[in-house]
Amino acid sequence: MHIGINAQLLSLGQNYRNGGVSRYIRYLLTELAKAPGEHTYTVYVNGPDVIEHLGVQHPQITYISAPWSETRPIERVLWEQGTLPSLLQKQRIDVLHSPVNVLPVRIPRRCATVVTLHDLAFLRYPEVLTRAKSIYHHLFTIRSLRRATKIITVSESTKQDAHDLVHIPLDRLHTVYPCIDQRFSNVSEVAKVQEFRQKHGLTDGYILYLSTLEPRKNIPTLINAYHKLRQDYGVREKLVLAGSKGWLYESIFARVHELGLEAEVIFPGYVPDSEQVEWYQAASVFAYPSLYEGFGMPVAEALACGIPVVTSNVSSLPEAGAQVALCVDPQSVEAVSQALYRALTDTELKERSRIQASSVAQTFSAQRMAQQTIEVYEQAANTLQKRMQRVAFVS
Structure with a gap:
């Protein structure tokens, strides 16, 4: 044909x-x-x-x-x-x-x-x-x-x-x-992770979001959950909201300002393809509490890099999560906050995410x-x- x-x-x-x-x-x-x-x-x-x-x-x-x-x-x-x-x-x-x-x-x-x-x-x-x-x-x-x-x-x-x-x-x-592009299919060495974090001033680790800044991604809820995480558990990891400004994004920056998190929430802007793998692999946790996705490729990419993932239990995101990601109610600040804390502290979950990275890459x-x-x-x-x-x- x-x-x-x-x-x-x-x-x-x-x-x-x-x-x-x-x-x-x-x-x-x-x-x-x-x-x-x-x-x-x-x-x-x-x-x-x-x-x-x-x-x-x-x-x-x-x-x-x-x-x-x-x-x-x-x-x-x-x-x-x-x-x-x-x-x-x-x-x-x-x-x-x-x-x-x-x-x-x-x-x-x-x-x-x-x-x-x-x-x-x-x-x-x-x-x-x-x-x-x-x-x-x-x-x-x-x-x-x-x-x-x-x-x-x-x-x-x-x-x-x-x-x-x-x-x-x-x-x-x-x-x-x-x-998933093959470049996401390798789990990085600890030394390289530390080098990347040091380069970007993120030595305590960070919670990563990587996608366009737009309403459907539910970023204000993530910011609220991060604020609660800091208040309830005293975590030191920064929150990195990486990605280009899409549309109707003003509420994101407004919420960071309202909560006084300007020094804790980092906006690196658009991350080119050549740098995305490093941002994923050096993250402590990947967070993607979107309200709706046709698929949710960043979830699968992060899992293929071997890091714990917190995402939503709605639309296609459990499919992208491949039975490895923590899937929670994206409307609940409490649920997102608790899942983030587990992903940051549960050594068994971290090891399971690392081991299953290759199977996620094969699935997609x-x-x-x-x-x-x-x-x-x-x-x-x-x-x-x-x-x-x-x-x-x-x-």
Whole structure:
């Protein structure tokens, strides 16, 4: 088959755009370049610099670049909805994969479609999105889910959401877990951990959060739990809130100020890919009490680095926690605080986290993700072919 992949949201910039969905696309393309199967691929990206820096080539894969970057969403949407359909027709694409929620409105009749659904936060928690993002998802994401031949969901939780909230039949939904990059799969030596902590003035250790600063991540509750942790147990570890400012983040900084924690809560800003492993491995605990996640990749990455993790017991986060993380009610300051204290002091939990790091990495491997994705492409093509045969027979 000839498979098209709309990789317009692939970003290699050093900012929040190089986050979850961009890394999902990058890891998928990297793995397909190693093992593309029997198919050929045309990948649509933003700008020739993306192709150059992506650094993955294979004779079965062709890259076509649009003349703008992912930082210009209006142009991207216009290209996606206006230009891409004609390219699909011209290049005789058999299966189009849109890796981030949205398909073009117009699709050639003989082109099967696969869309990856990362989450339905705009339906579960509409208040945590800007109005523009909410309108976009209501206009395009729901329509795409209803029209797609097959849908990849990044967790069983997201699969159930698609069934419950958008009424998508379960036989069109296929869970394929995202992968963890191999660089997260090593447990660091104690000496390197101490060296990193010393370099950043964190010699007593630290509780790490690493993701975009936005409302859905429930960071004010984490700050409150940390404040309680210091009051009740006198812990000396700092709280590191690492990540770019996303949207509606003002309450985070306000809460730190209200509690007088300016000297204890560290904001290092965006952490580039090259430094993320060190931040994970040197942490005493990783904390991620998000209210809702399609998958929750930082949880799996931290576990693969061998450190204890405290996360939420809602949505997909227990899946990302792989039966290793401590999963608690994210709305309860008391529960989060107690779990953090256990993660900081329970030597058995620390050892179990270290030992099971390799099994977590294997569960969320790139090879498994790519192979299962190719299988969905093939199922989508077969489904469309059978559908067209039925139509031809009836007519």
